[in-house]
Amino acid sequence: MTVLKHFVALCALLLLAGCASLQSSASPQDPYEPINRKVDVFNQFVDTMFLKPAARAYVAVAPAAVQVGVGNFFGNIGDGYSFVNSLLQGKHEKASGDLSRVFVNTFFGFGGLVDLGTPLGYERGEEDFGQTLGHYGMKSGPFLMLPLFGPSSVRDAAGLLPNFAFDPVSKLASSASANNTLRALRILDTRAALLPTEALLQSAALDRYTFLRSAYLQRRQNLVYDGKPPKDD
Amino acid sequence: MKKVVSGVVLSFSMMSAVVFGQVAPDAQVKAVTSEVTALLKTDPSIPNSPTKLASVIEGKLAPNFNFNRMAQLAMGRNWAKASPEQQQVLTGEFKNLLVRTYSGALSNYRNNSVDFKPLRMQPTDTDVTVKTLVQSGGSPIPIDYSMEKVGDSWKAYDVIVGGVSLVTNYREEFNNIVRDAGVDGLIKQLQQKNKG
Numbered sequence: 001m002t003v004l005k006h007f008v009a010l011c012a013l014l015l016l017a018g019c020a021s022l023q024s025s026a027s028p029q030d031p032y033e034p035i036n037r038k039v040d041v042f043n044q045f046v047d048t049m050f051l052k053p054a055a056r057a058y059v060a061v062a063p064a065a066v067q068v069g070v071g072n073f074f075g076n077i078g079d080g081y082s083f084v085n086s087l088l089q090g091k092h093e094k095a096s097g098d099l100s101r102v103f104v105n106t107f108f109g110f111g112g113l114v115d116l117g118t119p120l121g122y123e124r125g126e127e128d129f130g131q132t133l134g135h136y137g138m139k140s141g142p143f144l145m146l147p148l149f150g151p152s153s154v155r156d157a158a159g160l161l162p163n164f165a166f167d168p169v170s171k172l173a174s175s176a177s178a179n180n181t182l183r184a185l186r187i188l189d190t191r192a193a194l195l196p197t198e199a200l201l202q203s204a205a206l207d208r209y210t211f212l213r214s215a216y217l218q219r220r221q222n223l224v225y226d227g228k229p230p231k232d233d
Numbered sequence: 234m235k236k237v238v239s240g241v242v243l244s245f246s247m248m249s250a251v252v253f254g255q256v257a258p259d260a261q262v263k264a265v266t267s268e269v270t271a272l273l274k275t276d277p278s279i280p281n282s283p284t285k286l287a288s289v290i291e292g293k294l295a296p297n298f299n300f301n302r303m304a305q306l307a308m309g310r311n312w313a314k315a316s317p318e319q320q321q322v323l324t325g326e327f328k329n330l331l332v333r334t335y336s337g338a339l340s341n342y343r344n345n346s347v348d349f350k351p352l353r354m355q356p357t358d359t360d361v362t363v364k365t366l367v368q369s370g371g372s373p374i375p376i377d378y379s380m381e382k383v384g385d386s387w388k389a390y391d392v393i394v395g396g397v398s399l400v401t402n403y404r405e406e407f408n409n410i411v412r413d414a415g416v417d418g419l420i421k422q423l424q425q426k427n428k429g
Contacts, residue, residue, distance in 0.1 A: 123373060203334040204330070207406050213405075214401065229396065
């Protein structure tokens with residue numbers, strides 16, 4: 001059900017973005033800038049009201065070891081995604097590294113709570129479905145500011161769909177309430193990790209939106225090409 | 234993004250040390266890194282003291298950057314639209330903005346180790362990229378320094394953290410502001426930002 005909900009929401013958004021495409025914009029990579037900026041205002045409102053205070057409380061209250069464990073736990077799931085995507089992109093060495101990492105952390109790191117993979121030399125996996133699409137030649141497409149999810153692109157938004165469809169978090173616990181707790185914890189973990197970045201962004205950017213967009217597009221381009229993007233793309 | 238932040242922190246702490254005579258660019262980055270990390274270790278109160286932080290940044294880090302070139306690159310084709318006086322003011326304000334941002338980033342500093350990738354360069358090269366890898370938690374952050382030779386020493390004119398180039402990131406912002414408000418408008422916005 002939730003998969004369907006996410007899918008409908010995303011389709012609605014893309015449709016909305018499509019409607020806005022008639023607007024002119026200065027950045028060729030961001031034809032939907034007017035609507036993206038509105039979404040960004042909405043996101044910031046939700047963030048200021050709910051997410052940021054919750055994340056701050058989490059950082060203040062939860063013991064450091066708990067925060068690290070939670071981060072490792074969700075990181076382990078991310079490594080699983082990375083394994084699948086490394087495989088899809090034919091990067092066998094990376095895939096085997098990702099798999100070793102998931103294996104070690106899951107079975108010897110208490111289900112992913114402890115990160116034993118890093119000291120053993122297995123770096124955290126960074127592949128995702130958006131990058132897999134990029135690997136097979138799909139261009140980033142217009143920049144999108146997704147409601148609640150933040151900066152994205154048409155390609156990366158499409159890459160989110162499999163994540164919703166195969167989200168292991170929704171299958172981990174037996175009860176709906178436990179699943180919701182896990183989801184909430186994941187949101188807290190993600191948001192808390194962004195707290196220092198946000199302070200930097202505040203300080204560095206004259207126009208937060210443009211700064212964020214530029215950094216996002218550069219970062220994704222870099223990830224798709226595994227750190228070696230072609231010049232002047 | 235979290236990685237990128239700690240990367241920026243580290244990237245800044247790497248660029249220090251007054252360099253005498255001719256030093257290879259990667260050796261210079263290495264020297265600066267160890268000097269600043271040593272400073273932070275001996276006096277852990279530095280990140281929380283604005284005055285100490287300012288003196289570390291001005292004394293150790295800033296001399297290793299070519300802020301004029303950075304401002305020029307961030308301005309792109311708009312640089313030519315600015316008068317020499319405007320260019321000078323822009324450089325100063327841009328420097329202030331970067332220093333302020335880095336002061337904030339430095340206060341998040343944690344003990345991370347830095348690996349240096351071997352630098353392949355010819356003795357005659359005057360423009361090189363020093364590649365480093367900062368170890369932080371699960372995934373290392375690549376930080377590259379674009380450096381050029383100025384006289385006898387090397388100065389950085391761009392920092393690329395996880396593929397995000399600092400000057401490129403500012404270029405679009407600056408371009409939009411110059412388009413809407415002119416060079417003076419950009420100067421005014423930078424001054425306001427630095428005062429706030």
